[in-house]
Amino acid sequence: MRSGKSMKAEAVEAEALLPAPNAGSGRANSSRIVGTSVHASVANEIGQRIVRGDYPPGAILPNEAKWAETFEVSRSAVREAIKMLMAKSLLSSRPKVGSWVEPRERWNLLDRDVLTWYATSPNRETFLKSVQEFRHIIEPEATALAALRRTDEQMAEISAACREMGAATSLPQRTQADTRFHLAILRASGNELLVPLGTLIESALAHLFVFVTREADDLRHAQGLHEAIEKAIRLHRPEAARNAVRKLLANTDEVIARV
Amino acid sequence: MRSGKSMKAEAVEAEALLPAPNAGSGRANSSRIVGTSVHASVANEIGQRIVRGDYPPGAILPNEAKWAETFEVSRSAVREAIKMLMAKSLLSSRPKVGSWVEPRERWNLLDRDVLTWYATSPNRETFLKSVQEFRHIIEPEATALAALRRTDEQMAEISAACREMGAATSLPQRTQADTRFHLAILRASGNELLVPLGTLIESALAHLFVFVTREADDLRHAQGLHEAIEKAIRLHRPEAARNAVRKLLANTDEVIARV
DNA sequence: TCATATGATTTGTAGGACAATTGTTGACTC
DNA sequence: GAGTCAACAATTGTCCTACAAATCATATGA
Numbered sequence: 282m283r284s285g286k287s288m289k290a291e292a293v294e295a296e297a298l299l300p301a302p303n304a305g306s307g308r309a310n311s312s313r314i315v316g317t318s319v320h321a322s323v324a325n326e327i328g329q330r331i332v333r334g335d336y337p338p339g340a341i342l343p344n345e346a347k348w349a350e351t352f353e354v355s356r357s358a359v360r361e362a363i364k365m366l367m368a369k370s371l372l373s374s375r376p377k378v379g380s381w382v383e384p385r386e387r388w389n390l391l392d393r394d395v396l397t398w399y400a401t402s403p404n405r406e407t408f409l410k411s412v413q414e415f416r417h418i419i420e421p422e423a424t425a426l427a428a429l430r431r432t433d434e435q436m437a438e439i440s441a442a443c444r445e446m447g448a449a450t451s452l453p454q455r456t457q458a459d460t461r462f463h464l465a466i467l468r469a470s471g472n473e474l475l476v477p478l479g480t481l482i483e484s485a486l487a488h489l490f491v492f493v494t495r496e497a498d499d500l501r502h503a504q505g506l507h508e509a510i511e512k513a514i515r516l517h518r519p520e521a522a523r524n525a526v527r528k529l530l531a532n533t534d535e536v537i538a539r540v
Numbered sequence: 541m542r543s544g545k546s547m548k549a550e551a552v553e554a555e556a557l558l559p560a561p562n563a564g565s566g567r568a569n570s571s572r573i574v575g576t577s578v579h580a581s582v583a584n585e586i587g588q589r590i591v592r593g594d595y596p597p598g599a600i601l602p603n604e605a606k607w608a609e610t611f612e613v614s615r616s617a618v619r620e621a622i623k624m625l626m627a628k629s630l631l632s633s634r635p636k637v638g639s640w641v642e643p644r645e646r647w648n649l650l651d652r653d654v655l656t657w658y659a660t661s662p663n664r665e666t667f668l669k670s671v672q673e674f675r676h677i678i679e680p681e682a683t684a685l686a687a688l689r690r691t692d693e694q695m696a697e698i699s700a701a702c703r704e705m706g707a708a709t710s711l712p713q714r715t716q717a718d719t720r721f722h723l724a725i726l727r728a729s730g731n732e733l734l735v736p737l738g739t740l741i742e743s744a745l746a747h748l749f750v751f752v753t754r755e756a757d758d759l760r761h762a763q764g765l766h767e768a769i770e771k772a773i774r775l776h777r778p779e780a781a782r783n784a785v786r787k788l789l790a791n792t793d794e795v796i797a798r799v
Numbered sequence: 800t801c802a803t804a805t806g807a808t809t810t811g812t813a814g815g816a817c818a819a820t821t822g823t824t825g826a827c828t829c
Numbered sequence: 830g831a832g833t834c835a836a837c838a839a840t841t842g843t844c845c846t847a848c849a850a851a852t853c854a855t856a857t858g859a
Contacts, residue, residue: 344839374842376842
């Protein structure tokens, strides 16, 4: 309706940015998430499609005008969305050629959004495995570092989160405290590169753990493992901390294997 | 010159996107890197300033019109640049408020560009230390995984890179082979999250190692350490691989300490 | 004192125009 | 027939203007 030039008789076939089209025959663009901007929605939609594999690496994407038409937004909005995906190295572009999907290796996999898209894509089981294995590499060492270098303030935060976990009455509440616990440890590790990594891991797991329902018995056991980690850090025992984390991860592996 | 509205008598004071202003009094925008787009240059410039600390977290940035004026580019270009920085979580924006710098913890530190900006910022020594420590966490385990899971093709690539390193006659050539070697190992680890991480580490180190000049004796020693790693992977010895990598990292630590 | 309107500022979106780049095609020459 | 070069066309890049939407600040009134 707003594209002035190519308003031919052909069916427009605009895709909604969200699966909830408005019933009325009114304005077509009102079907996007309220509170999010158009360019963000478009970036989300295109990014998800790329990660999902709709456009394999090397493939040329539809041009900007085409995207504008399919989403019924302006070319400016499309361009801003594409720039966001460029910033994540999901695609590049050149005049006359168009935009193409970059090879997987150049993707910024360690990015919140890309990770989220990945976590909802078909091959999320292998992804979950990668994340969990990644934790085995990172977390024992990070926790050992935390045991060596934590300040008293950082320790207080870790302990508080641990206590909060034990006192949690609902699952989301517990998950939140759990996340806080692990992030506090990474912060205490004193390596600024570990913090963003932890954020990513936690966010990925949050996406993937919604399915896992734990039993009360299981929760009690996990709580004990967490407390062992807290204690090791508190007593400045790096080796004990490392081992405690390994036990916790082994427990998580088991839980995952059961699903 | 192209801003039609606010061409008052006041000094415009446009900042060049690059420190090489053209001597002539001609067009002002010709001072950017040839071959790079305007929005990319602007994103680079603003991103660098943020990471450098010109605008601390929480600070409100100049508004889009102001950036357009200072760089003598259109508001559209500025917006695209800002969208790229948004995609890296360096800033957010809301109407009427403006754009503000996000807290450091939300920055996408594990991003090529952000890392590059970081590597050129004042506090790069601490950054180098973090990266190197990060390697100590990642690489031994990744290499052990590679020793377990490598395919023959991956092994061939690793061996080729190792040989190439030994045969290199110039320093850049050697560095390139070195990078190829480490990346091949990460690819062979079979964890898709490790590859982008390795790319980042290597790119960060490339920025930081330009200063380090190594002596012939030193190089021979380092080559031996690399070959030990190659051998351990070839023979499927994860524990030996881990230890060999630790030795190499210790050697690198020494080199860094000497600077 | 509190709620409410209104006003101003900034980003968000749209749409049109042209420039720059470069792949493609076709003509021309050797 | 092969190769070279020029013209063309398609696509992104850049700029511009206008308005919409959001929201903070201020003033106004109950």
